[in-house]
Amino acid sequence: MIHSHAFEPTLLPLVALLSSAAFLPVSELAQAARQLADSIASTRRVHAVHVEPIPVVDGPMLLPETAGGSELEFSNVTFSYDKAGSTVLEEIDFKVPAGARIALVGSSGAGKTTIANLVLRFWDPQQGSITxxxxxxxxITLDSLREHIALVAQDTYLFNATLAENIRLARPDATQDDLDLAIQRAALTDFLASLPAGLETPVGERGVQLSGGQRQRISIARAFLKNAPVLILDEATSHLDAASEAHVRAALDELMVNRTTIIIAHRLSTIRAADQILVMRDGRIVERGKHRDLMSLGGFYAELIGHQSVGSAQVEYAALAGQ
Structure with missing residues (x-):
């Protein structure tokens, strides 16, 4: 067309511009279609959560504030996550006096963490009662119950926010003095002093900029700040190296003072201070007592210690066996 003079070459830029302008709405329409498809998929996932049956129903009662811990009791508790599935806990009976420490010991899958989940009332037992x-x-209302309990788990979830904001999640209305005291008691003071921004330092998504020991001490600081009468330690030192564990364990020892404490342990060295050890196997309590008495019994607890054969846990178990 250009050679035949039916189309002026000077019009080429104009044609290209008009073509681009004409294609732009089509491109935007295609992008909108992709976004719509993503939104539909997200809506379906949200709907699936929305229609999921609620596993627990809120109670009407508010727990009164208590000092020095609260008494916990499991009475003939049987539980399975799926009514048609296998039983996870069977006929569990124990009592934790106010301010006492109880340790749950056993191999993986024995039901230790399930007991913690029932105390926090993520589920209700099919049989028996927990008081x-x-x-x-x-x-009891869920809010009141969970305000009464502090959890230090093996995996500490941190949000992409500052250190101060992450610690304040335990008690958003806490004063700065309360926050500073919790940081001091969790052995975080030296770490914060090494940071140019201090408490205003962002931790990154899930706390990727922090070490395992630092994340764990933030979890302990949350527990100090919450100041709840009941404390659950779920494998709180399982992923730490020896140096980090020494700092964390010292903070945990202080945290357990004057609180009812449930210690879930794989490293048996963490349970020496427990007033009673419950040894679990296949969802049942098979032995109970203090460390020395259980070792003398020569049962499953002693077998757990004897079978530990690798890593630092071997040293810890050997030290326990000699006590």
Whole structure:
């Protein structure tokens, strides 16, 4: 067309511009279609969560504030995550006096963490009852119950926010003095002093900029700040090296003072201070007592110690066996 003079060459830029302008709405329409498809998929996932049956129903009662811990009791508790599935806990009976420490010991899958989940009332047992200070957990509002309990788990979830904001999650209305005291008691003071921005330092998504020991001490600082009468330690030192564990364990020892504490342990060296050890196997309590008595019994607890054969845990188990 250009050679035949039916189309002026000077019009080429204009044609290219008009073609681009004409294609732009088509491109935007295609992008909108992709976004719509993503939104539909997301909506379906949200809907699936929305229609999921609620595993627990809120109770009407508020727990009164207590000092020095609360009494916990499991009475003939049987539980399975799926009513048609296998039983995870069977006929569990134990009592933790106010301010006492109890340790749950056993191989993986024995039901230790399930007991913690039931105390926090993520689920209700199919049989039996769980009480705190004589009140069935099903009678208590979830907010009131969970304000009464502090959890230090093996995996500490941190949000992409500052250190201060992550610690304040435990008690958003805490004063700066309360926050500073929790940081000091969790052995975080020296670490914060080494940071140019201090408490205003961003931790990154899930705390990727921090070490395992630092994340764990933030979890302990949360527990100090919350100041709850019941404390659950779920494998709180399982992923730490020896140096980090020494700092964390010292903070945990202080945290357990004057609190009812449930210690879930794989490293048996963490349970020496427990008032009672519950040894679990296949969802049942098979032995109970203090470390020395259980070792003398020569049962499953002693077998757990004897079978430990690798890593630092071997040294810890050997030290325990000699006590």
């Amino acid at each position: 705190i200070d004589g009140h069935d957990l099903r009678e």
